Amino acid sequence: MDDAETTASGNGAENRTVEDVDPAAAFAALGNSTRVEILQAFREHHLANPTASAAAFSTLRKAVGIRDSGQFRYHLEQLRGTFVEKCDEDYRLTYAGSKVIDAIIAGTYTGRTRLGPVALDSGCSRCGTAAHASYRDGILEVTCEDDHPLFYWSVPPNAAVEASLEELVELATTLALQSYELVADGTCSECYSAVEPTIRTVHSEEAGGSVRFSARCRACAATWDAPVGFVLLDHPEIELLYHQQGRPISSQYWWELEVVDRTEITVLEEDPLRVRLSVTIGETPVRATVDESARVVGLDCPANMD
Numbered sequence: 001m002d003d004a005e006t007t008a009s010g011n012g013a014e015n016r017t018v019e020d021v022d023p024a025a026a027f028a029a030l031g032n033s034t035r036v037e038i039l040q041a042f043r044e045h046h047l048a049n050p051t052a053s054a055a056a057f058s059t060l061r062k063a064v065g066i067r068d069s070g071q072f073r074y075h076l077e078q079l080r081g082t083f084v085e086k087c088d089e090d091y092r093l094t095y096a097g098s099k100v101i102d103a104i105i106a107g108t109y110t111g112r113t114r115l116g117p118v119a120l121d122s123g124c125s126r127c128g129t130a131a132h133a134s135y136r137d138g139i140l141e142v143t144c145e146d147d148h149p150l151f152y153w154s155v156p157p158n159a160a161v162e163a164s165l166e167e168l169v170e171l172a173t174t175l176a177l178q179s180y181e182l183v184a185d186g187t188c189s190e191c192y193s194a195v196e197p198t199i200r201t202v203h204s205e206e207a208g209g210s211v212r213f214s215a216r217c218r219a220c221a222a223t224w225d226a227p228v229g230f231v232l233l234d235h236p237e238i239e240l241l242y243h244q245q246g247r248p249i250s251s252q253y254w255w256e257l258e259v260v261d262r263t264e265i266t267v268l269e270e271d272p273l274r275v276r277l278s279v280t281i282g283e284t285p286v287r288a289t290v291d292e293s294a295r296v297v298g299l300d301c302p303a304n305m306d
């Protein structure tokens, strides 16, 4: 924590304190297998003793299997501050330490599972050929036989160890939906920094002009890019409509959803961009107005007007 710089804003009622830790220095502390084992020992201790939030020095030392307590203390001290904190006489993981262990368990840094491709019971709306799912290097991807991209999302390797590809598509759909909901509300789903979602016009030779939902996190560089119809997915009235039709959004392939695939776009204003989306969901015609910051500012959904 030598490089830590503390800035406190004491004016507000929240009295918020933010500590900036140099990430390179923090991760350098993990560049040693003993220290990673220490973090894992915390998690194992917690699994064996669910009510204990902290672990004793000697418990951790024995779990890691180091006899020399001076040597063990040295490694533990390297983790203190960012990944481990002292709690009375014992030690416990910080939020960051806990997240490192979560990532190791999820296989984010080590997993190498590959699956597929297998054909799904679904087709491509553009060319009609069968959709295929495959999973490699932490990415679940669905394309058709003509290589049209249908769906793409990251899934931690640990989830792929025993799951079928159909189950992974379902999991990826849930994860993607949660992510887009957070981003649409202005929070990065990867690092929880503030993001500003937007809609933008794009031109491609194949598809001509279209409008996309788009966001980029300035803190972690995660990006989101999807057909503008995605903004309707987490609208309560649209969710209700799909639910009433007996096909809840979470149980369907996204590339088959009308709002993603068959939305007609009318540009109402160029600057700031404002568009109208027209789509028929089942038998129900829906019209929505979306503003530049990807908010649904008007919705005309007759089925729900009771």
Ligand SMILES: [Zn+2]
Residues within 6 Å of the ligand: 124, 125, 126, 127, 128, 129, 144, 145, 146, 147, 148
């Ligand atoms: Zn296709």
Ligand SMILES: [Zn+2]
Residues within 6 Å of the ligand: 188, 189, 190, 191, 192, 193, 217, 218, 219, 220, 221, 222
């Ligand atoms: Zn981020």
